[in-house]
Structures are given as structure tokens and as C-alpha cells.
Amino acid sequence: MPLSTTPLAQAETWRDKLFDGDWIDAPDSLEVIEPASGQPLHRVGKAGPEAVTRAVTRARDAQRDWAATPPRERAAVFHRAAALLQEQADTVARLIARETGGILAKGRHEVNEAVVLLQRAAAMPLEACGQVLPSAPGRLSLARRLPLGVIGVISPFNFPLVLSLRSVAPALAVGNAVVLKPDPRTPFAGGFAIAEVLHAAGLPKGLLHVLPGGADAGQALVEAPGVPMIAFTGSTPAGRRIGELAGKHLKKVSLELGGKxxxxxxxxxxxxxxxxxxxxxxxxxxxxxxxxxxxxxxxxxxxxxxxxxxxxxxxxxxxxxxxxxxxxxxxxxxxxxxxxxxxxxxxxxxxxxxxxxxxxxxxxxxxxxxxxxxxxxxxxxxxxxxxxxxxxxxxxxxxxxxxxxxxxxxxxxxxxxxxxxxxxxxxxxxxxxxxxxxNDQTVADEVINPFGGTGASGNGTSVGGPADWEQYTHWQWVTIKDAPPPYPF
The missing domain is CATH 3.40.309.10 (Aldehyde Dehydrogenase; Chain A, domain 2)
Incomplete structure (x- = not known):
């Protein structure tokens, strides 16, 4: 389907559904209430631990081929997604505003920043991802960045599109798969909007899973053995619990928490x-x-x-x-x-x-x-x-x-x-x-800057811009010799 005819923000698309690359029926549902009116806005699928387990398994299988996809092909997906979102910005912004209780200008701001995040993600596959290190003559020594595998993303209700996509887009761009659990109060803005644009842009199936759900789904995602990293944005008390659980399972964790x-x-x-x-x-x-x-x-x-x-x-x-x-x-x-x-x-x-x-x-x-x-x-x-x-x-x-x-x-x-x-x-x-x-107030984020806090505001990590390679990949040291040398054993 041409991008220009792909409709977004149509509630019937995700009614009682979850997303695993396709829109799939869910055994349970969540009713989303519009804060301003107090009336039902739409109904989506509700994920439990079993859905998380299935999603992680499928994401691990899909990630291997995605990491091997030529960089220009990966970049093209994000270029197309950015163009589609920009084309239908007003429609998406209106539903984000209604779902989050924000003014329309806030919904438009989220969409505009999301377009930039997708454009930034499109650039990442074409960037240098390693260094040549000094070493002894006759040995080539390299350090390169490799994807972690499957990234678990748990996002909040307040700026859900931006705060989900700032992890989803770069994580996918550098070769990972993603399992995303948006806040159940904002499943469209925090998840299904992203699923719609990336699905329409040709993201291979199985790489992105969107699973609205409660604390049990979040815990299952943090504990899943096939998920080496958790990116969480939310309250400090919830972040402390997630950090403790992730540490128990020896996972990399990014905590973007509250502020005073x-x-x-x-x-x-x-x-x-x-x-x-x-x-x-x-x-x-x-x-x-x-x-x-x-x-x-x-x-x-x-x-x-x-x-x-x-x-x-x-x-x-x-x-x-x-x-x-x-x-x-x-x-x-x-x-x-x-x-x-x-x-x-x-x-x-x-x-x-x-x-x-x-x-x-x-x-x-x-x-x-x-x-x-x-x-x-x-x-x-x-x-x-x-x-x-x-x-x-x-x-x-x-x-x-x-x-x-x-x-x-x-x-x-x-x-x-x-x-x-x-x-x-x-x-x-x-x-x-x-x-x-x-000479400015405290609310500022251009989404291409390193963003993070210390103490009760986070664990010292940053997301965005130059921080994303550090966040969603790991170093691999590689040495190359023409032939194995003799050793004194």
C-alpha cells in the first residue's frame, strides 16, 4: 500500500488487539478513558506475562536477520516512517491530545519531535560504529558496537509518543528488536502510533511488539531471560523496583525517573x-x-x-x-x-x-x-x-x-x-x-541531546543523540592476524 494512502489513528485497527508485526487478538481488553470527558475513548488488547514470553521469543528470532540487514535498508524504513508521520501529523496529534488530556499544541509537539526521532534513527545505521585501536605490528585491533538483542521498553503516560520512541527508534536502528509496554492509559500514543507508522514503513515482522498491560506484564518483561536490557521511563518508586529486579537478573538498565x-x-x-x-x-x-x-x-x-x-x-x-x-x-x-x-x-x-x-x-x-x-x-x-x-x-x-x-x-x-x-x-x-x-526554565528537550539525571532522577545513564550508541549496543573487541603465532607452551 502506498504510504500516502495508509490511514493512521483509526481505533478499529487496534480494537482488542496487540501488535507483534501484525494486529493480533488478545484474550483480555483494556478500556481507555478520555481524561477530559470521562468517557470511553477506545478499547485495546491487554497483555499478560504469557504474551510477553511469546513476544520475546519471536523478537529474538527476528532480530538476527534484522541485524544482518544492509544499513541502507534499515535506514530507509525510518525515512519512510518519518515521512508518513509527518504527512498525517494533525490526525495523530488530535488523538494523542485526547488520550493524554493534553492541549492540541502538546499533541502536535509530540508528533513533531517523533518525526525528528525517526529521522535521527534513519541516520544511525550509516554512522561509524567502531574504532581502530593501536596494537602490535602484524595485528589489526578493532572495537565495534554490536546490538544487544531484544530491548524491553516500559514507557509512561505523560509524553508517551516521545518517551517510547526515544528508545524504540534508536534501539531498532542499531539492529535490536524491541518489546514495548506502554502505559495502559495511553496505549495509542505510547505504542500503537509507533506500530502503525513502522508497520506501514516496512519494518520486518516480529521486530517490534506493543503490549499494553499492567504491572504483571512489566515484571515479566524485566525478568524475561531473552531481554538483556530494560529502558524504563516513569516514577522514581517504580524505577527503584525495576532497577532492583533488573540487577537481580544482571540486565543492563536505563532509568529515566522523576525530578524536583x-x-x-x-x-x-x-x-x-x-x-x-x-x-x-x-x-x-x-x-x-x-x-x-x-x-x-x-x-x-x-x-x-x-x-x-x-x-x-x-x-x-x-x-x-x-x-x-x-x-x-x-x-x-x-x-x-x-x-x-x-x-x-x-x-x-x-x-x-x-x-x-x-x-x-x-x-x-x-x-x-x-x-x-x-x-x-x-x-x-x-x-x-x-x-x-x-x-x-x-x-x-x-x-x-x-x-x-x-x-x-x-x-x-x-x-x-x-x-x-x-x-x-x-x-x-x-x-x-x-x-x-x-536564562530558561527547566522543561526542555530537543530529542537529539543526551537526556538523563542523577540520584532519584535516574541511574546516571542518558538517552538521545550521541548517547544512543552507548545505550543500545555493547562493545566487541576484535583482533585479526594473518596466521596464528607460536606460543611458548
């Missing part, structure tokens, strides 16, 4: 620009982003005025169904997450934080919220909220700001806003963070 990210606003900052940056970093996609601006460190001399302006902006941001009109914030993904956000705000106010704006909700629609007078020990200071809450913390000097930023187990993203780039760079050198943005 800080934005430092110096006294010389432009307040209007700072407020705009804070609002975006704290409220984009309802704050359900691992890089969200969770703590705002503001110099005490400007703290009151900045807080007033931020609260005014927060009260003006419209909240509602993204499909029904132009809104800035959509719904929280589900009631469990809503109650988590609400409890952190309520407990922090009870502990002495001041509620400057928001703190209310209508169903899953939680208003943009501003808390001031947030101090260490409060839940709003310590915990990842994963909701639209900006927490204001005043500081008196740069040393105090650095201490407050580093007073966390997390280490994902940080930003600094100052009229002095030199001062901001000097501050940044002292922060424990995987991502650092000078």
Missing part, C-alpha cells in the same frame, strides 16, 4: 520574562512532566512582586477540555494523580505555605496553583507534585540558592535566570543536575 527541578530567579532578572518562564515550566501539560519547574528560588528582594505577578497570571490561565476550545491547561490524567496533587498542596498549606492562587479543582481539572513561603520539610518542597503547582522559595544570596537547589535526592533539570550570564554560569557549576538551562 529548580529555577533560580536572580534579583537582576526581567520579572515579566521570568514569570512567563515559570508559568510554562510549572503548568505546561498540567505540570505532568519530569522536568517541570517544581521549585522556584527567587531572590528575596523581588519575591513578593514576582509572586504577585505569577498569581495574577495563574488566575488568568483557562482550564478545560482541550477538545472543546482554546485552553492552557487540560485535565490531570486520573483521579489517583489528582488526589496526589491535592494532598501535597493541602498538607503544605497546613504546614505554613501561603496559597496565592489556585488550589481548587473541578473534576480532574486542577487550577494553576501558586504556593509561597514554601520551606524545607514541606511536601511541596520535598516531593514531586506532577501537577500544576509553582512553589516559591525566597533566598538571600547565591550560596543559599545553591544549597536549596541541591537539597533534594533528585538531579534532573535546573534553570537560572539572570542578566549576568557569567553569574548564572558560576551558579550552574555548583548545581547537581543532569540538565542545566541558563
Amino acid at each position: 527541578n529548580a529555577l533560580i530567579v536572580c534579583e537582576d532578572a526581567d520579572l515579566d520574562l521570568a514569570v512567563s518562564a515559570i508559568a510554562f515550566g510549572a503548568y505546561f501539560h498540567q505540570g505532568q512532566i519530569c522536568m517541570a519547574t517544581g521549585r522556584v528560588l527567587v531572590h528575596r528582594s523581588i519575591a513578593d512582586e514576582l509572586t504577585r505577578r505569577l498569581a495574577d497570571k495563574a488566575r488568568q490561565l483557562p482550564v478545560g477540555d482541550p477538545a472543546a476550545g482554546e485552553v492552557a491547561l487540560g485535565p490531570i490524567i486520573d483521579d489517583t494523580q489528582l488526589q496526589h496533587v491535592k494532598s501535597i498542596v493541602d498538607d503544605s498549606v497546613a504546614a505554613g505555605a501561603a496559597l496565592e492562587a489556585g488550589g481548587t479543582h473541578d473534576g480532574l481539572f486542577y487550577a494553576a496553583t501558586v504556593l509561597s513561603n514554601v520551606t524545607p520539610g514541606m511536601r511541596a518542597f520535598e516531593e514531586e507534585v506532577f501537577g500544576p503547582v509553582a512553589n516559591i522559595i525566597a533566598f538571600d544570596d547565591d550560596d543559599e540558592a545553591v544549597d536549596r537547589v541541591n537539597d533534594t535526592d533528585y538531579g534532573l533539570s535546573a534553570g537560572i535566570i539572570s542578566a549576568s550570564v557569567g553569574r548564572a554560569m558560576a551558579l550552574g557549576e555548583r548545581l547537581h543536575t543532569g540538565l542545566l538551562h541558563i
